[in-house]
């Protein structure tokens with residue numbers, strides 16, 4: 001029996017459907033099940049001039065990988081046409097429905113993992129649904145108070161203390177409690193999911209030059225240093241707070257398992273500069289395995305045939321790897 005992996009292509013006007021159609025041409029060592037409206041996929045396949053067979057998913061049948069050129073699907077009705085490259089508020093509820101069904105069916109054990117394609121946060125909000133990202137949505141759906149966003153590429157993992165919040169709120173969000181919880185989740189998942197016995201984590205400061213001894217900000221002295229001292233006293237290995245502008249260099253990173261950044265655009269631009277298109281987004285701390293692409297909806301490329309599959313492919317391979325290890329260790 002194969003593993004069963006749910007795939008949500010994300011925003012239907014973006015490149016998500018294109019990438020799933022391209023990836024369905026591969027031979028996969030798992031049963032991939034797209035949680036989609038079949039008609040959206042068939043329409044996009046016609047636009048891409050690519051053949052695809054969509055096989056209805058039957059949870060009671062043995063899990064088997066689909067042959068190249070085909071993919072299983074779990075129907076979610078969209079109800080009206082999608083125009084590639086054109087955002088439409090009416091897609092908002094459909095996108096959320098695919099995510100809700102995928103998370104419910106991960107929590108009830110139907111699937112072994114979920115891999116998500118890119119969604120457009122703005123259009124979901126314009127549809128009247130408050131949504132800041134998959135990370136927060138899956139945390140809420142699974143009643144998990146604290147999860148951690150981590151992106152990984154060859155030679156670098158970056159985890160975030162805060163995720164999709166306005167920059168103006170970041171300082172207040174970096175509390176003793178939040179930083180402690182994030183550090184514990186990161187450390188534990190590096191050990192259990194990535195097999196690193198004694199993880200080494202570099203921690204960024206929040207302010208320029210990590211606050212310059214309090215002359216350029218106090219969050220390092222008031223919050224970050226005391227938390228790191230507590231974590232290290234418990235036997236963990238967190239180094240910092242270090243100036244974020246200089247810690248991303250080979251001599252610091254070569255013995256480091258992850259960098260913990262204080263906010264989204266402190267850590268992710270560096271990771272994406274190093275590995276855009278070859279990175280995977282992994283949500284740590286959830287009760288199920290969730291990986292995702294490192295890029296957005298790329299509306300400019302929808303139905304063009306020019307969208308790169310690298311990150312989506314990596315996200316599926318990482319989900320299969322994590323699910324295999326979880327199955328073997330349970």
Ligand SMILES: NC(=O)c1ccc[n+]([C@@H]2O[C@H](COP(=O)([O-])OP(=O)(O)OC[C@H]3O[C@@H](n4cnc5c(N)ncnc54)[C@H](O)[C@@H]3O)[C@@H](O)[C@H]2O)c1
Nearest residue numbers: 117118119120121122292293294295296297298300307308
């Ligand atoms: N995993 C996710 O759901 C996710 C991740 C990042 C951004 N987003 C969302 O995507 C939307 C658009 O964001 P953006 O414009 O900042 O980023 P984007 O990644 O959609 O596009 C940035 C640039 O990268 C190119 N690009 C992106 N993916 C590509 C691919 N697979 N192959 C080739 N080129 C690719 C685009 O053409 C564009 O030039 C936003 O609403 C954002 O929130 C979602």
Ligand SMILES: N[C@H](C(=O)O)[C@H](O)COP(=O)(O)O
Nearest residue numbers: 133134135136281292294295
């Ligand atoms: N912060 C992510 C990135 O920059 O790639 C992206 O917005 C997706 O986040 P979610 O997985 O929470 O939707």
